Amino acid sequence: MARITVRGVSEIRGPIIIIEGVTGIRMGEYLEVKLPNKPSRKGRVLAIEEERVIILLYQGTYEIEKDEIETEFFGRTMQxxxxxxxxxxxxxxxxxxxxxxxxxxxxxxxxxxxxxxxxxxxxxxxxxxxxxxxxxxxxxxxxxxxxxxxxxxxxxxxxxxxxxxxxxxxxxxxxxxxxxxxxxxxxxxxxxxxxxxxxxxxxxxxxxxxxxxxxxxxxxxxxxxxxxxxxxxxxxxxxxxxxxxxxxxxxxxxxxxxxxxxxxxxxxxxxxxxxxxxxxxxxxxxxxxxxxxxxxxxxxxxxxxxxxxxxxxxxxxxxxxxxxxxxxxxxxxxxxxxxxxxxxxxxxxxxxxxxxxxIGEGYTRKDHPSLSNQLYASYAEGLDKRRLAEVIGKKELNRRDQILYEFADKFEDNFVNQGDDYRSIEDSLDLGWSLLSNLPETELTKVSEDLILKHIHNKGADSD
Amino acid sequence: MPHSAEERARIVTIKGSTVEVRGLLSYRMGEITYVGEEKLMGEVIEIERDFATVQVYEPLEGLKINDPVYLTGKSLSAELGPGLLSNIFDGIQRPLEQIKKISSSPFIQRGIHINALDRYKKWQFEPNKDLTKGHLVKGGDVLGSVQETETIRCNIIVPPNTTGELLSIQEEGEFKITDPIAELKGSDKKKEELTLMHEWPVRIARPFLKKLPVHEPLVTGQRIIDMFFPIAKGGTAAIPGGFGTGKTILQHQLSKWSDADVVIYIGCGERGNEMTDVLREFPKLVDPHTQNPLMDRTLLIANVSNMPVAAREASIYMGITMAEFYRDQGFNVLLTADSTSRWAEALREIAGQLEEMPVEEGYPAYLGARLANFYERAGQVITLGSPYREGSINITAAVSPPGGDFSEPVTANTKRFVKTFWGLDPNLANRKHFPSINWLNSYSGYIKVIEEWALESGLEDWGRYRQEMFTILQKDDELQHIAELIGSKALPADEQLIILVAEIIKEGFLQQNAFDKIDSFCPIEKQMKMMKLMLLFYNRAEVLIKNGCPISLIISLKTVKILKRMKEDVPNDNIIRMNKIEDYIHTDMEELGSKYGYKV
Incomplete structure (x- = not known):
């Protein structure tokens, strides 16, 4: 592509310069502005209105002298x-x-x-x-x-x-x-x-x-x-x-x-x-x-x-x-x-x-999808109870609510809070189950009986 | 066809996604125009004396002043005919699979010209036996049909606005999409050849004989929709919700499981991977209504978020025009658009480039009018032509309000034109309650219609169950406010029971796991039975409470968990197993009743 060189600009505004009276310039074209005794600057054509070319200069327009500069259009976009x-x-x-x-x-x-x-x-x-x-x-x-x-x-x-x-x-x-x-x-x-x-x-x-x-x-x-x-x-x-x-x-x-x-x-x-x-x-x-x-x-x-x-x-x-x-x-x-x-x-x-x-079987572990659903649900409920306790006091919560309240605390302190340690996905999931074992089984509505047997009671045939 | 067009103008201004052109002859609003040496496609959107502004569907880099501009005299049109289904198109109906093949690049480069419909594929055409030479045919008349996919038999119809005397019609046989299958003599004595396909300008609604009142539900297999906020076939619904509230998954669920004949999914300014997900998943899924692959009835339009903004504006019209084409064949069509906010933003962006006066939040003044035009193209209709056919278009459109604020212009304007509103709630989404449709601020304008339909369809309990469940949820909401102040422990037992039952409904009924094999789609009979059992539990427990049974005993009943889990535990093809759950409820309650010396 042909390069075109133009001397001088007609407008300078913020990082924008406008050059008039030039033809053959392409939209989005990459260009270089050469300044006397200074490093040159690069720019891009943002819009063209007939013979007015609107240009964004990446290094700004400070100290650009209207008639002194020379702009060279590269005939291509920035590569x-x-x-x-x-x-x-x-x-x-x-x-x-x-x-x-x-x-x-x-x-x-x-x-x-x-x-x-x-x-x-x-x-x-x-x-x-x-x-x-x-x-x-x-x-x-x-x-x-x-x-x-x-x-x-x-x-x-x-x-x-x-x-x-x-x-x-x-x-x-x-x-x-x-x-x-x-x-x-x-x-x-x-x-x-x-x-x-x-x-x-x-x-x-x-x-x-x-x-x-x-x-x-x-x-x-x-x-x-x-x-x-x-x-x-x-x-x-x-x-x-x-x-x-x-x-x-x-x-x-x-x-x-x-x-x-x-x-x-x-x-x-x-x-x-x-x-x-x-x-x-x-x-x-x-x-x-x-x-x-x-x-x-x-x-x-x-x-x-x-x-x-x-x-x-x-x-x-x-x-x-x-x-x-x-x-x-x-x-x-x-x-x-x-x-x-x-x-x-x-x-x-x-x-x-x-x-x-x-996640799940063949990716992380079979129990992962329902385990994470249960953790979300119980943690969300625990946070509700925490908000409630802020109003009425923890002692006023009924037993179930107290258990959930405590679950949210444990979840944050033990599960979320891990410092700079590395935990394998297995360890993370097992930690999740051990937290869930603090809840009554009637609360575990997102996980199947099989998974409860296996991961909370350590029973069940398949071990993966 | 870009090649036949004659050069008639030159570029004078290039800005954003529009160019201004100057020529000698007159322009037409909406005229398709090819700009530059690469012949990038665009559309005339403004005319001033001998200048016209063209919005271009591809990036403008590399164009220069005085580049040639070719006018075509045609409006932006969709190609309509067999071969649309199972396909994926971009916003201007270019088939993406074909683009991949001919460009042999994983990226979409500029200046690719390609027909929407395959010109080489042959279709087995079966003519309409009732038609013979000399017959007077008019727009909408069925000339014959071809098996488009295993599920869909595509009617070949006379294009709207065409009438004439049938001079000839082909026998049964294989034809390419552009082969003449019939010949007409029009009123002006001119011969006209009809093919398996025709074109239609996308910004003009296709005509029909008459709009009908809606009368039956679109069954979606999504409990909160089917039972609480149903949508009728031919109806419209908006799904507004901030990011992460589950709009896209809900749209996927509707596209997968609705009992529509044809599904058109428009990914308008959305994520590329989501479209890939649909492309990957749908062919594997089986339509529960026909047992055929879901892709057989599905058509995708993908304008992903980094594709040009002008093509995003066009994508909505492309989609609705194709929907009308299938409606005119007598099908029920579901059109899901995700998301109309991106479309509105495209309007805003183009309006900004034209320096139009912005109104609210920079949107142009015609935002409401454009939305109205779009939603009004939905509906249940009697189609043109014979034989008599009814068809419908449902629109379910996602709206992405900035910051989840429903008072912003796109959501507010959309609310004016849709009858059903499924408001997604970030608080529910945050606790992974999906679908996160808020049952207190959502509504459906079709309750009455569906109630009548339910009575005729042997679901006479639908209205009653719905009302009873709704009442429990509403009371629960009030009680939650009180419980927040004093704790639920302090509430009387009957009110604690309401909180318990509401929890069963929320967890066991309203929440539905899109990723669970069983729960993803819930048949109507199962939905009804689930409601029945939950209400049975409530009614029997209520009697016990009145007789002094402590609420704690009811809370710890094993049936509570069974009720919450039956959605995933009871297979959809073995709903009879729910009778066992009914027995459990009775046994549990009677046991408690006898303990408290009371026979229930």
């Missing part, structure tokens, strides 16, 4: 060179190395926007991932190829939880493949958090398996819009072309959405809720939907995203729209955290939509 050598490297959002090593040279390159996966080409995710965390493995099971955000609040230990998952999870699974990689997209992370993750990868010995794309809090907001896209383009290449099981970690979606709002306001888009643009749902979907498994490829992309709920508000547009796209969510709860429970996972509010087909 990323991809290679297996990227594993173990650190890049900025443009795919330029930040680790002092040379740039990636490869024959293969990809459009960073990707294309939607044909639903008939998807493989439905069914292989569960053992994270070693009871409240995830037994109650909100993670499945390879799933997209699952962590809804967290400021000051909650979400990064610690991700650290534990990275440390303990067996993504590559039982078939003995060592083709495992982590793609990490840092979106507006503070330096502290960034260093935490770097150290995490060092300590867990995964540093040589990580591809990092870095956009820190101090970096440009416009550039933040491409961070998840370059990260997932790399993940797609590794998973679908090279057969890696990829764990993609994006942190933090909230920073990304705020950048999206900032740019949409600069473009004078009609805002919908809280000033966020009406297309935020579609935009987020174009990120999350890139996770999954496709036919004819050995690999998978499992996506875990940090999402800090502004003011712990789950109805805020960012968690709200995310929840409609992702396959569930892990919610961290402030009151559990304040009581010293780690991980402070709100078991009832959390959800894994792919759990239903990833």
């Amino acid at each position: 990323l060179f991809v290679a297996e050598d990227m594993i173990g490297r650190v890049f900025n959002s443009q795919g330029e190395p930040l680790d002092g090593l040379p740039s990636i040279y490869s024959d293969e390159y990809r459009d960073i926007n990707g294309s939607p996966i044909n639903p008939t080409s998807r493989v439905y995710p069914r292989n569960y991932i053992e994270t070693g965390i009871s409240s995830i493995d037994s109650m909100n099971t993670l499945v390879r190829g799933q997209k699952l955000p962590i809804f967290t609040g400021a000051g909650l230990p979400n990064n610690q939880l991700i650290g534990q998952i990275v440390k303990q999870a067996r993504i590559a699974g039982a078939e003995g493949t060592d083709k495992f990689a982590i793609v990490f997209g840092a979106m507006g992370l503070t330096m502290d958090d960034y260093i935490y993750f770097q150290r995490l990868f060092e300590e867990t010995g995964t540093l040589n398996k990580v591809v990092m794309f870095t956009n820190l809090a101090s970096d440009s907001a416009a550039e933040r819009l491409i961070t998840p896209r370059v990260a997932l383009t790399t993940a797609e290449y590794l998973a679908f072309d090279k057969g890696y099981h990829v764990l993609a970690i994006l942190s933090d979606i909230t920073n990304y959405c705020q950048a999206l709002r900032e740019i949409s306001v600069a473009l004078e888009t009609v805002p919908s809720r809280k000033g966020y643009p009406g297309y935020m749902y579609s935009d987020l979907a174009s990120i999350y939907e890139r996770a999954g498994i496709i036919e004819g490829s050995q690999g998978s992309i499992t996506l875990i995203a940090n999402l800090t709920m502004p003011n712990d508000d789950i109805t805020h547009p960012i968690p709200d729209l995310t929840g409609y796209i992702t396959e569930g969510q892990i919610i961290l709860d402030r009151s559990l955290h304040n009581r010293g429970i780690y991980p402070p996972i709100d078991v009832l509010g959390s959800l894994s939509r792919l759990m239903k087909d990833g």
Whole structure:
């Protein structure tokens, strides 16, 4: 494609520049703005109105002089060179190395926007991932190829939880493949958090398996819009072309959405809720939907995203729209955290939509589906009784209610609260049964008599 | 056909998912337009002098000013004929399996042109014996039929708005979808060839002879729906609920188990894996009404959330038009749309690009009108043509209110046009009470109709059982408020009994496990029997309580657990076993009664 070079701009506004009197420019085209005596900046064509081309500059417009600059249009959309050598490297959002090593040279390159996966080409995710965390493995099971955000609040230990998952999870699974990689997209992370993750990868010995794309809090907001896209383009290449099981970690979606709002306001888009643009749902979907498994490829992309709920508000547009796209969510709860429970996972509010087909006989254990149903139900009732006791006092509860009340306490203290320990799925399920054995059998309406005999009375013929 | 179109305009503006074009000739609103060298498909949505705005169904990257634009003179249309069922289409009716084949890529790339219906497949056509040469035929008349799937025999009908004298009709034999099977002489003396398929513009409702009042239920096998908030064949229902409240699973359940003839499932801006789940699961499931694979009667439209927003807007119309096509053949069609909020958001997004004046929360002023148009295409009708046929379309549409707030514009407007409202409750969902339909704020506008139907169908107790159970649940709700203040221990025994029975109803009847082999679908007879037993338990226990039996003895009866578990424990083909449970109830109660010196 022909490159076109233009001198000067007619308008500069926020991160946007407008160039007039130029023809032959393509929608979405990638471009470079050359400044005298300064590093050049990259940008993208957002809209074209006859001879007016509207451009977003990823590194902003500060110190751009109207008539001095030269814009070179590349005649193509932004593409990323991809290679297996990227594993173990650190890049900025443009795919330029930040680790002092040379740039990636490869024959293969990809459009960073990707294309939607044909639903008939998807493989439905069914292989569960053992994270070693009871409240995830037994109650909100993670499945390879799933997209699952962590809804967290400021000051909650979400990064610690991700650290534990990275440390303990067996993504590559039982078939003995060592083709495992982590793609990490840092979106507006503070330096502290960034260093935490770097150290995490060092300590867990995964540093040589990580591809990092870095956009820190101090970096440009416009550039933040491409961070998840370059990260997932790399993940797609590794998973679908090279057969890696990829764990993609994006942190933090909230920073990304705020950048999206900032740019949409600069473009004078009609805002919908809280000033966020009406297309935020579609935009987020174009990120999350890139996770999954496709036919004819050995690999998978499992996506875990940090999402800090502004003011712990789950109805805020960012968690709200995310929840409609992702396959569930892990919610961290402030009151559990304040009581010293780690991980402070709100078991009832959390959800894994792919759990239903990833558990049970042939996957985890036969008793898993009904056991988790019973634990949900009894814990939910126990919480009702706790609320009741807050009003009338625990002593006023009848015997049944007291037992349930105590069950909820035990469930939180022993099951949810596990610290940094690793628990196998077997141990988690057995722990669940031992908690249930505190309840009268008439309460166990979600589990069959056979299962009660086997797991509470240790009787029964089949032992699996 | 993009190739036959003549270039008549050029692109002047590119923005979001729309382009503005300028040409010399006149445009038509809704005209299908192909833009750019790749001939991306779009539709004219605004005209100003010699400019037209086109919403494009594919991403616009790579287009440039002055790229050619081809106008077709046609409106966005659906291809209608045998071969639609068991298929999965995108929002503009491109078959996704075929896209995969011809592009040999797991991704959907741009600029793929492909017909909805297979042009090479041959169908065994059986002509309508009543028709002979010289017969005057009109729109809706049945020319013959082909076996589309094992379950569905597709009637080949004269397209609406077509009349003429039959010049010839083919004998029984194999035909491709575009082969002429009949020839007409129209009123203008022009010959017209009819094929197994025809096209219909999707934004225009297909005509019918007459709308009928609804008169029978759509049996869904979902207890809270069939017994508490039923929907009639030809009726409409909205399923609003925040994320994680179980909208999609409920829609899947309705598509799986309803006694509709044809099911059209529109995944509108939803998750890719969910569509894959349906594709994977439905062919394995057996339709409880016909014993054939469920996929035989199902048609899927998948516009997943990262597909272009303009195609999402079109997907709803594609779906309802195909539903009308099967209705016109005399079938009962269930259309499930998940989710109409994504469709409304697509409207909003496009309106924003056109810089239209937004009203509530950025939605355009015509949101209500568009929703009304959609829901009004449901209904029970007498179709056009002969022989006499009745058909119906049910619409059950999920709504995804932001933050679960039912006062937002899409939910509020939807409520104006649907008669049944299954409000999903996050509190129930959080405690994994599914389906999480809230029994206090949901409603059905079809109770009267269904009650009459029940009387005629030997279910004369339906209305009474429903009312009695409802009363218990309502009393329970009041008592729960009191119990929250003073504790249930302090309530009198008869009120504690209501709380107990309400709990049995909630756990044993209202909750239904979609993933349990038995419980996933519950036949009507079992539903009725379950209600009967629960009410029997209540009535007999009530007498005992009046005679001084302590509530604690009733709470600890083994039958309580049996009643809660019979939904999963009693196989659907062995409902007779419930008579045993009835015996248990009697025995338990009599035992307690004799203890308290009272014969019940």
